[in-house]
Amino acid sequence: MKDGIGAPVKRKEDKRFTTGKGKYTDDIRNDNQAYAAFVRSPYAHARVKGIDTSAALAMEGVIDVLNGQQLTGDGIGNIICGWAITSKDGSPMNMGAWSALATEKVRYVGDAVAVVIAESQALARIAAEAVEVDYEELPVAANITAAMADGAPQIHDNAPGNQIYDWELGDEAATDAGLAEAAHVTTLNITNNRLSPNPMEPRSAVATYDDAEDHYTLYTTSQNPHVARLVLSAFYNVAPEHKLRVIAPDVGGGFGAKIYIYPEEITCLWASMKTNRSIKWTSDRSEAFLTDAHGRDHITTAKMGFDKDGKITGFKIDTLANIGAYMSLFSSSVPTYLYAPLMSGQYNIQNIHCNVRTYYTNTVPVDAYRGAGRPEATYLVERMMETAAREMGMDPAELRRRNFVQEFPHQTPVLMQYDSGDFPKILQMAQDAADIAGFEARKAEAAKRGKLRGLGYSTFIEACGLAPSKAAGSLGAGVGLWESAEVRVNPVGSIEILTGSHSHGQGHETTFAQIVADRFGLPVENVSIVHGDTDKVQFGMGTYGSRSGPVGMSAVVKAMDKVEAKVKKIAAHTLEASEDDIVIEGGEVKVSGTDKSMAWHEVGLAAYVAHNLPDDMEPGLKETAFFDPVNFSFPSGAFICEVEVDPDTGQTEIVNFTSADDFGTIINPMIVEGQVHGGVTQGIGQAMLEQVVYDEDGQLLNGSYMDYAMPRAADVPSYSISHHEDSPSPNNPLGVKGCGEAGAIGAPPAVINAITDAIGTNDLAMPATPQAVWNAIQAAK
Amino acid sequence: MTNIKMTVNGKSVSGEVPDETLLSEFLRENLRLTGTHVGCDTSQCGACVVHVNGKALKACTTLAASLEGAEVTTIEGLANGGELHPMQQAFNDNHGLQCGFCTPGMIMTSVDMVNRYKAEGKELTEEAIRDELEGNICRCTGYHNIVKSVEDAAAKM
Numbered sequence: 001m002k003d004g005i006g007a008p009v010k011r012k013e014d015k016r017f018t019t020g021k022g023k024y025t026d027d028i029r030n031d032n033q034a035y036a037a038f039v040r041s042p043y044a045h046a047r048v049k050g051i052d053t054s055a056a057l058a059m060e061g062v063i064d065v066l067n068g069q070q071l072t073g074d075g076i077g078n079i080i081c082g083w084a085i086t087s088k089d090g091s092p093m094n095m096g097a098w099s100a101l102a103t104e105k106v107r108y109v110g111d112a113v114a115v116v117i118a119e120s121q122a123l124a125r126i127a128a129e130a131v132e133v134d135y136e137e138l139p140v141a142a143n144i145t146a147a148m149a150d151g152a153p154q155i156h157d158n159a160p161g162n163q164i165y166d167w168e169l170g171d172e173a174a175t176d177a178g179l180a181e182a183a184h185v186t187t188l189n190i191t192n193n194r195l196s197p198n199p200m201e202p203r204s205a206v207a208t209y210d211d212a213e214d215h216y217t218l219y220t221t222s223q224n225p226h227v228a229r230l231v232l233s234a235f236y237n238v239a240p241e242h243k244l245r246v247i248a249p250d251v252g253g254g255f256g257a258k259i260y261i262y263p264e265e266i267t268c269l270w271a272s273m274k275t276n277r278s279i280k281w282t283s284d285r286s287e288a289f290l291t292d293a294h295g296r297d298h299i300t301t302a303k304m305g306f307d308k309d310g311k312i313t314g315f316k317i318d319t320l321a322n323i324g325a326y327m328s329l330f331s332s333s334v335p336t337y338l339y340a341p342l343m344s345g346q347y348n349i350q351n352i353h354c355n356v357r358t359y360y361t362n363t364v365p366v367d368a369y370r371g372a373g374r375p376e377a378t379y380l381v382e383r384m385m386e387t388a389a390r391e392m393g394m395d396p397a398e399l400r401r402r403n404f405v406q407e408f409p410h411q412t413p414v415l416m417q418y419d420s421g422d423f424p425k426i427l428q429m430a431q432d433a434a435d436i437a438g439f440e441a442r443k444a445e446a447a448k449r450g451k452l453r454g455l456g457y458s459t460f461i462e463a464c465g466l467a468p469s470k471a472a473g474s475l476g477a478g479v480g481l482w483e484s485a486e487v488r489v490n491p492v493g494s495i496e497i498l499t500g501s502h503s504h505g506q507g508h509e510t511t512f513a514q515i516v517a518d519r520f521g522l523p524v525e526n527v528s529i530v531h532g533d534t535d536k537v538q539f540g541m542g543t544y545g546s547r548s549g550p551v552g553m554s555a556v557v558k559a560m561d562k563v564e565a566k567v568k569k570i571a572a573h574t575l576e577a578s579e580d581d582i583v584i585e586g587g588e589v590k591v592s593g594t595d596k597s598m599a600w601h602e603v604g605l606a607a608y609v610a611h612n613l614p615d616d617m618e619p620g621l622k623e624t625a626f627f628d629p630v631n632f633s634f635p636s637g638a639f640i641c642e643v644e645v646d647p648d649t650g651q652t653e654i655v656n657f658t659s660a661d662d663f664g665t666i667i668n669p670m671i672v673e674g675q676v677h678g679g680v681t682q683g684i685g686q687a688m689l690e691q692v693v694y695d696e697d698g699q700l701l702n703g704s705y706m707d708y709a710m711p712r713a714a715d716v717p718s719y720s721i722s723h724h725e726d727s728p729s730p731n732n733p734l735g736v737k738g739c740g741e742a743g744a745i746g747a748p749p750a751v752i753n754a755i756t757d758a759i760g761t762n763d764l765a766m767p768a769t770p771q772a773v774w775n776a777i778q779a780a781k
Numbered sequence: 782m783t784n785i786k787m788t789v790n791g792k793s794v795s796g797e798v799p800d801e802t803l804l805s806e807f808l809r810e811n812l813r814l815t816g817t818h819v820g821c822d823t824s825q826c827g828a829c830v831v832h833v834n835g836k837a838l839k840a841c842t843t844l845a846a847s848l849e850g851a852e853v854t855t856i857e858g859l860a861n862g863g864e865l866h867p868m869q870q871a872f873n874d875n876h877g878l879q880c881g882f883c884t885p886g887m888i889m890t891s892v893d894m895v896n897r898y899k900a901e902g903k904e905l906t907e908e909a910i911r912d913e914l915e916g917n918i919c920r921c922t923g924y925h926n927i928v929k930s931v932e933d934a935a936a937k938m
């Protein structure tokens with residue numbers, strides 16, 4: 001059907017964005033609006049000895065200055081990490097206390113110690129500068145190496161040696177044996193560079209307390225407003241859930257950074273009660289670099305063994321991960337359960353062991369950023385495969401083929417059961433699209449121009465559709481990861497879908513409408529999507545981990561099943577036919593094999609006027625469903641990157657980037673391709689441009705777009721994309737696998753494999769800036 | 782405080798604002814035209830681009846007081862009544878936006894780009910579009926479909 005599953009329907013939400021009518025949090029202004037500015041630590045580690053607010057309070061237009069003692073004194077709880085990881089010796093992780101406003105110590109540059117509330121944003125900021133904080137500087141550990149060192153400064157008292165946990169997955173003895181019997185062992189020492197997610201809309205919050213109702217309303221830039229309300233209520237004691245409404249209106253990108261509940265939202269809510277004013281805070285970009293959770297930041301040593309035929313005999317990984325100064329909401333799960341279970345890649349590996357140790361450092365917290373753990377795993381696995389192929393003198397595509405998982409379901413030694421896929425096929429699709437056969441000629445032609453041309457692969461798998469609640473719970477998750485939906489058929493037959501998924505660029509207003517249009521044969525215009533408001537939507541776990549398709553849409557399908565059953569009952573009753581003979585088609589409800597039918601809207605009306613319903617039937621036509629997946633979904637892909645390097649300058653150009661993806665069923669190919677474009681661009685950003693740099697004193701050196709290199713239009717090519725749709729996920733009704741993270745997961749190793757192929761050395765770290773590439777060329781000479 | 786008067790989207794507007802008021806603040810706070818976005822504080826991202834006297838300008842780095850008498854067009858003033866500007870339509874047709882936050886600035890920059898190339902009779906190649914977008918950052922789309930949108934609109938403008 002025209003607007004159904006698989007159609008490139010243009011986005012219904014675009015008009016408000018292209019005409020400037022989007023409603024983002026900072027666009028909201030209440031009648032009694034006041035503004036917050038935070039007093040932030042200029043030191044990475046210091047004791048707070050005193051806060052003198054007198055000068056700020058004396059300024060005209062300043063309403064109040066509030067501090068952490070007052071906040072904790074009012075019973076506001078500490079910020080928590082919601083995923084409990086157990087160390088291999090059985091001990092629980094060492095979670096240090098994190099107060100929204102620091103009380104005794106500050107632990108990173110940007111840690112908030114007080115908040116100024118004033119009549120304008122400008123005034124609040126000026127007054128924040130006038131707050132005098134007496135700090136006693138402490139020694140700093142600004143990176144993993146410093147945090148692990150003997151005599152390192154102790155960042156949290158309950159985390160000796162700054163270690164949070166020492167965790168493992170897999171069978172170490174079997175893996176050692178596998179490596180011992182290998183004909184060839186490849187060893188890699190690699191870092192995964194620290195990144196700042198940088199959604200273009202900075203974080204923002206508008207919090208309003210209603211003293212007559214003792215009720216709070218929070219507008220905020222969140223990917224998961226219900227989770228925000230749950231945590232604000234259950235852990236931070238801001239207000240009970242029925243007294244707190246959280247709305248995430250239009251949100252300008254998330255990429256993980258807007259999953260978490262940050263100190264600023266908590267503080268604004270509390271301050272609105274303290275001052276009885278609506279409080280607004282909007283981050284500027286500098287503040288975003290200082291305070292938005294960062295991503296990645298691993299140091300890893302790994303070994304992979306191969307037999308004489310190139311079959312993998314064992315894979316052993318030792319990773320150090322930086323958590324930052326505090327444990328953010330999902331921080332503990334990223335380098336563990338979102339990382340180690342991906343180490344089998346697309347390959348049949350019998351023996352894997354992964355050891356992960358995480359550390360506090362005096363830097364902003366590190367948590368999930370697009371891909372979350374899976375890019376770090378994929379970068380390791382795919383650089384390993386390419387490097388090993390080079391060391392063994394094999395074609396890297398052939399080495400991969402020899403090790404591909406061919407049969408499904410496939411149980412890996414690291415928890416995952418792959419359910420579907422066709423890895424040889426997607427590799428072949430990518431190779432055909434990238435014209436591998438013509439590469440040598442292109443390389444020779446480039447050489448004539450003095451350029452080094454290189455080719456790199458990445459064949460990767462993801463675990464998406466987060467997540468089966470029972471499995472997540474058994475691994476330490478503090479929440480379930482199902483999704484909910486309500487399908488409301490109105491008396492006139494139009495439909496509203498209330499979903500717990502949140503769209504901040506993904507296009508749900510279009511794709512969710514498509515699955516409904518497809519099912520009932522209605523135009524997409526007759527379907528609208530309601531999301532992002534805890535007062536409207538029953539509940540929801542939000543959008544991250546490529547879960548809106550596999551989990552969020554599945555809940556909609558389940559609710560539609562119930563609607564369909566009721567529609568058939570009503571039609572059968574009205575048309576005096578058997579329920580089994582009723583079919584819904586093209587907006588009509590028919591008795592098959594006859595000319596008897598009702599229009600879709602007539603059934604809606606019949607349900608609500610209730611003059612002639614079956615005796616035992618309740619009036620109305622709306623149904624709710626919760627969907628909990630039985631497994632993760634496993635999107636996979638093959639990326640091929642082709643680059644040209646100028647050996648005199650190290651300047652690298654991506655000349656071709658080809659992706660062949662298996663996302664299962666595709667609802668809207670236009671939107672899916674857009675997700676791949678964006679994800680790959682972020683992956684190229686990680687590979688070639690981006691890296692957060694702290695100096696050894698914990699000062700952030702590149703906290704603006706002058707210094708932090710975001711991918712711009714001229715840094716990336718146009719992309720060639722194809723899809724394999726013949727291996728739908730067997731674990732959800734639509735067969736979708738999720739597409740939001742593939743690009744960011746698969747691209748970095750493809751890019752680095754291509755550059756290292758061009759320059760003839762494997763020794764190159766991300767980001768491969770011209771200087772880094774030039775240095776690598778010189779070092780290899 | 783300064784008294785300023787200018788024309789915004791065809792209407793004459795005025796206001797008394799602190800001298801240091803940026804055009805982006807004047808538009809967003811005084812006129813409540815919130816389609817002009819602010820994505821950075823170093824004049825790097827282009828989310829704030831508007832047209833002043835027919836040329837693209839970053840509203841976040843322009844003092845409102847310096848624009849006495851100017852003609853300003855924001856994203857809200859680009860469509861001709863109910864009819865979208867070809868650039869707005871092209872962004873929709875080619876999926877040139879995801880979260881929409883960079884979009885107003887992208888569209889205003891792109892309209893100016895196409896106008897300049899047409900006026901100078903220069904060919905707007907993919908490479909030229911990518912270079913011209915140097916001052917606009919998008920974190921969502923990877924630029925692929927933005928480039929297609931601009932190419933599409935250029936053919937129709």
Ligand code: FES
Nearest residue numbers: 820825826827841
């Ligand atoms: S807000 Fe003007 S350039 Fe970023």
Ligand code: FES
Nearest residue numbers: 879883919920921
């Ligand atoms: S569409 Fe989100 S930043 Fe461009």
